Amino acid sequence: MTEPVLTVENVTMRFGGIVANQNVNFKVDKGAITALIGPNGAGKTTLFNCITGFYRASEGRIVLSTAEGPRDIGALLSRPIVGGSHLVTRAGIARTFQNIRLFREMTVVENLLVAQHLDTEANLLSGVFKSAVFRRAEAEAVERAFYWLGQMNLVDDANRLAGELPYGRQRRLEIARAMCTSPRLICLDEPAAGLNPAETIELSEVIQRLRADHDLTVMVIEHDMHLVMSISDHVVVFDHGVVIADGTPKEVANDPAVVAAYLGVEEKEVAE
Amino acid sequence: MDNAKIPAKLLKEAVFTFVLSLIVFGPISGLVLTGFTVENKLARPLIIASVVTIGRVLFTLFLETSLGRRLIARMAGTAGSGVTVESGNERFPYAAVAIAFAVGLAFPLMADEYWLGVAILALIYVLLGLGLNIVVGLAGLLDLGFVAFYAVGAYLLALGAQYLGLGFWGALALAPLIAAFCGMVLAFPVLRMHGDYLAIVTLGFGEIIRLVLNNWLDFTGGPNGAAVPAPTFLGLEFTRTARQGGTPFHEFFGISYSADYKFWFIYLVLFLVVAAVIYVVNRLKSMPIGRLWEALREDEIACRSLGVNHVATKLSAFMLGASTGGVAGVFFAVHQGFVNPTSFTFFESALILAIVVLGGLGSTLGVVMAALVLTILPEVLRDFAEYRVLVFGILMVVMMVWRPRGLVRIKRPAFFPSSAPAAVPALAAAEAAQ
Numbered sequence: 001m002t003e004p005v006l007t008v009e010n011v012t013m014r015f016g017g018i019v020a021n022q023n024v025n026f027k028v029d030k031g032a033i034t035a036l037i038g039p040n041g042a043g044k045t046t047l048f049n050c051i052t053g054f055y056r057a058s059e060g061r062i063v064l065s066t067a068e069g070p071r072d073i074g075a076l077l078s079r080p081i082v083g084g085s086h087l088v089t090r091a092g093i094a095r096t097f098q099n100i101r102l103f104r105e106m107t108v109v110e111n112l113l114v115a116q117h118l119d120t121e122a123n124l125l126s127g128v129f130k131s132a133v134f135r136r137a138e139a140e141a142v143e144r145a146f147y148w149l150g151q152m153n154l155v156d157d158a159n160r161l162a163g164e165l166p167y168g169r170q171r172r173l174e175i176a177r178a179m180c181t182s183p184r185l186i187c188l189d190e191p192a193a194g195l196n197p198a199e200t201i202e203l204s205e206v207i208q209r210l211r212a213d214h215d216l217t218v219m220v221i222e223h224d225m226h227l228v229m230s231i232s233d234h235v236v237v238f239d240h241g242v243v244i245a246d247g248t249p250k251e252v253a254n255d256p257a258v259v260a261a262y263l264g265v266e267e268k269e270v271a272e
Numbered sequence: 273m274d275n276a277k278i279p280a281k282l283l284k285e286a287v288f289t290f291v292l293s294l295i296v297f298g299p300i301s302g303l304v305l306t307g308f309t310v311e312n313k314l315a316r317p318l319i320i321a322s323v324v325t326i327g328r329v330l331f332t333l334f335l336e337t338s339l340g341r342r343l344i345a346r347m348a349g350t351a352g353s354g355v356t357v358e359s360g361n362e363r364f365p366y367a368a369v370a371i372a373f374a375v376g377l378a379f380p381l382m383a384d385e386y387w388l389g390v391a392i393l394a395l396i397y398v399l400l401g402l403g404l405n406i407v408v409g410l411a412g413l414l415d416l417g418f419v420a421f422y423a424v425g426a427y428l429l430a431l432g433a434q435y436l437g438l439g440f441w442g443a444l445a446l447a448p449l450i451a452a453f454c455g456m457v458l459a460f461p462v463l464r465m466h467g468d469y470l471a472i473v474t475l476g477f478g479e480i481i482r483l484v485l486n487n488w489l490d491f492t493g494g495p496n497g498a499a500v501p502a503p504t505f506l507g508l509e510f511t512r513t514a515r516q517g518g519t520p521f522h523e524f525f526g527i528s529y530s531a532d533y534k535f536w537f538i539y540l541v542l543f544l545v546v547a548a549v550i551y552v553v554n555r556l557k558s559m560p561i562g563r564l565w566e567a568l569r570e571d572e573i574a575c576r577s578l579g580v581n582h583v584a585t586k587l588s589a590f591m592l593g594a595s596t597g598g599v600a601g602v603f604f605a606v607h608q609g610f611v612n613p614t615s616f617t618f619f620e621s622a623l624i625l626a627i628v629v630l631g632g633l634g635s636t637l638g639v640v641m642a643a644l645v646l647t648i649l650p651e652v653l654r655d656f657a658e659y660r661v662l663v664f665g666i667l668m669v670v671m672m673v674w675r676p677r678g679l680v681r682i683k684r685p686a687f688f689p690s691s692a693p694a695a696v697p698a699l700a701a702a703e704a705a706q
Contacts, residue, residue: 102571142687
C-alpha cells in the first residue's frame with residue numbers, strides 16, 4: 001500500500017485572477033480510498049477536473065503511475081493535435097460527475113457499450129459486413145456490460161433508457177460505466193448526493209467491493225461525513241483552495257484546523 | 273372531462289371561435305372593392321364564421337367520444353420522450369424489405385417519364401437526407417450548409433468532365449473522397465463549436481461554396497453553369513447515334529431507341545446506391561462508431577470522461593455525411609445534364625434539414641419516408657397551383673405540432689447476455705430492504 005498511484009505536486013489552478021487551488025500536494029496510495037472533503041467552493045471539484053484532464057493545472061504536476069511507467073497528466077493534455085482529456089481516461093483515470101451525466105436517451109447497456117469503445121473499435125468495413133471478428137468483439141462487450149450490471153445490481157434495468165431510471169440507480173450506472181473503461185483510479189464526485197440512507201449504505205458497500213475485488217484505487221469527493229469516515233483510508237481537507245489537513249480519518253477529525261475552518265464556520269452560522 | 277361541463281365549454285368555444293373568425297374574415301371577405309367604392313357584403317363573413325364555428329364544435333364533440341380520447345392519448349404518448357426500447361423479439365422484416373426492393377427496381381416499367389424524373393429527384397433527396405442524418409441526427413451537429421457537399425459532387429462531374437475527361441463512373445467513385453475531404457476542411461474550424469455557432473459557421477461555408485461557383489467565371493462558368501456529359505454503361509452511350517464512336521446502347525442490344533433508357537439507367541444505379549447507403553447507415557448505427565456519435569449528441573463531456581476522442585468522432589461524422597452528399601450531387605448533375613449555382617442555395621440546405629427533422633432525428637426509415645413525402649408532395653400538390661407552397665408549409669407545421677419527434681419513433685436495440693449474470697447477494701439484500 002505504499003506505492004502512490006497518483007501524485008499531486010504543487011498544483012495551482014487559476015481562473016483569471018481567481019485562485020481555485022493553491023500549491024496543493026498529496027499522494028493517493030494504491031488500493032486506498034482517498035476522500036477529498038471541504039466546504040462548498042473549497043476547490044475540490046476543480047482539483048478533480050485537473051486530475052481527470054478537464055482542466056490543465058496552471059502550475060505543478062499531476063503524475064499517474066501506470067503499468068507502462070509514470071504519466072504526466074498535463075503533458076497528455078498539451079500533446080499537439082492528438083492531445084486531450086480522452087488520453088487521461090485511456091491512461092487509467094475514470095470519473096463520475098456531481099450532476100449525473102448519462103446518455104439519457106440510450107439504453108443502460110448502450111451506455112456501458114459506449115464506455116468500451118476502445119476494446120470494440122474494430123475497423124469500419126468489418127463492422128459493415130459483420131465479420132466474425134466484429135461479432136466476437138461485440139458479444140464480449142455485451143458480456144462485460146452485463147458483468148458490471150450484475151456487480152451494480154442493475155441487470156433488470158438493462159434494456160431501459162438510462163434517463164428513465166430512478167436517481168439512485170443512475171448513480172450506480174454512472175459508476176458501472178466508468179468501470180467499463182478498466183480504470184486504475186476512479187474519481188467519484190459526490191456519489192452520495194441525493195441518495196437516501198439505505199442507498200448510501202449500498203453505495204459504500206459498492207465502493208468497498210470495487211476496491212477489494214478489482215484492484216482499484218478510489219478517490220471520492222463527499223459531503224456525507226458518516227460515509228467519508230466509515231470508508232476512507234485517507235482524508236484530504238480543503239478550504240479556500242488549500243489543503244489544511246491530510247491524514248487518516250481519525251487524525252483529520254481531531255485536527256484543530258479542520259474543526260475551526262470546516263465545522264467552526266457552520267457553528268457560527270447557527271449562532272447567527 | 274366530466275359530462276356536465278361539456279355544454280358550457282362548447283358554448284364558450286363556439287362564441288370565441290365565431291368572434292375570432294369574424295375578426296379574421298370580416299375585412300377580407302366582407303368589404304369588396306369595386307372601382308373606387310367599397311361594397312359591404314357582410315353576409316359572407318357571417319357564413320364563413322358560422323361554418324368555422326360548426327367545425328370547431330364538431331371537432332370538440334369528436335374529441336369527447338371514446339375514439340377521440342384514444343387519439344388524444346396516443347398523441348400525448350408520442351409527444352413524450354419519443355424513444356422506445358425494443359423487446360428483443362422483433363424480427364427483421366425481410367418480406368417487407370424484399371417487396372420494397374422489388375417494387376423499387378420495377379418502378380421504371382410502371383412509370384412514365386415525368387414520374388421517373390420525380391422518383392430520381394426523390395431518391396437524390398433520400399441520399400441527401402441520409403447523409404445529413406449522420407451529421408445532425410446521429411452526431412447532433414447542426415449543419416446548415418450541407419448543400420455545399422451536394423454542390424461539390426455535382427461540380428466534380430461537370431468540371432471533371434470539362435477539364436480532366438472524367439466520366440460518370442469516375443466521378444461516382446471520386447465524389448465521396450473529394451466531398452469527405454471538403455467535410456474535413458470544414459470540420460476542423462468548427463470542432464470546438466456547439467449548437468448555434470456551429471450552425472452559423474456551416475451556413476457560411478455553404479454560402480462560400482455557392483459564391484465561389486457563381487463568381488469564378490473562368491473556371492466554373494459562373495452563373496452560366498457547366499454542361500454535364502451523359503452517363504455511359506460499360507462504354508455504351510444512351511444517345512441515338514454514338515458521338516464518340518462505338519455503338520449506342522440500343523444498337524448494341526438490338527432494341528429500338530428510346531430517350532427513356534438514360535433515365536432508366538440513372539434510376540437503377542441511383543436506386544442500388546441508395547439501397548447500399550441505407551444498409552451501411554443502418555449498420556453504422558449498431559456499430560461502435562454509431563454509438564459514439566449518439567453518445568456525443570447526448571453528452572460531450574461524459575464522452576470525454578470515457579476516453580472518447582471527440583475530435584476524431586465529430587470529424588468522422590462530418591466526413592461520412594459529406595461523402596453521401598457528394599454522391600447525391602453526382603446523380604443530380606447527371607440527371608439534369610447541366611449544373612449552375614442556383615441549384616445550391618440555402619433553401620436546399622433547409623429542405624434537407626426539414627427532411628431529417630420531419631423524419632425523426634436519427635431514424636433511417638423516417639428520413640427515407642420524409643424525403644419521399646417532401647419531394648413527391650409538392651408534385652402532387654400541383655393541382656393547388658399557387659397555394660402549393662402554402663399548403664406545403666401548413667403540412668409541415670401540423671406535422672411538427674403532432675409529431676414533434678418526427679414521423680418514426682426512435683427504437684433502441686435491446687441486448688441480452690448469453691447467460692444470466694449472478695447478482696451480488698449483499699446488494700440484492702440491501703435493495704430488498706428498501
